[in-house]
Amino acid sequence: MTETIVLGGGCFWCVEAVFQRLRGVMRVQSGYCGGHVDHPTYEQVCEKNTGHIEVVEIEFDPREIGFDDLLGVFFETHDPTTPDRQGNDVGPQYASAIFFQSPEQEAVARLHIEHLQDRLGVPVVTKLLPKARFWPAETYHDNYFERNPHQPYCAFVVSEKVNKFIRRFPDKLKTS
Structure with missing residues (x-):
């Protein structure tokens, strides 16, 4: 039995590369969510007028990793305090967002955001949004970091996010 969550934490190449390495994650698909254009x-999306956020749809096994642990990784590997921005990536498509798939996910995410805000002492701007239509990204985005590790954005930005994840969560890495 698996569950699904849709997360936006900046460029989906970064988020995909991190969650592909997380034990208990079965599948990660880059895509778009929350907008008003079909088949964006x-x-x-980069033109910033469709309303979509770059996201990843994550299928995970809750017997191997809890939803709260997924959120812990999510919040530690992007900045949830900058509206519509991650580093040099600026625009509404880079918003920090959780598209919850159930009332239980919403409740856990809401508590996680409240605790994180208390710990940080600054507003957490992560959008907590209901399930919305997920549109898979074009296939050339699939496994982008794995296929393009020397591309400048991957070498300097994505690799830093992945390395941060590996340093912070060595006990949560997939073994193969």
Whole structure:
């Protein structure tokens, strides 16, 4: 039995690369969520007028990793305090967002955000949104970091996120 969650934490290449390495995660698919255009393209989303957020749809086994642990990794590997921005990536498509798939996920996410805000002492701007239509990204985005590790953005930005995850969560890495 698996569960699904949709998370936006900046560029989906970064988020995908982190969650692919997380024990208990069965599948990670980059895509778009929350907008008003059917079948959006990367180019349309980058124009910043479709309302979509770059996200990943994560299928996970709750017997191997809890939803709260997924959120812990999510919040430690992106900045949930900058609206519509992750580093040099700026625009509404880079919003920090959780598209909850059930009332239980919503309740856990809401508590996680409240505790994180108390710990940080600054507002957490992560959007907590109900389940919305997920549109898979174009296939050239699949496993982007794995296929393009020397591309400059991957070498300097994605690799840093992955390395941060590995340093922070060595006990949560997949073994194979």
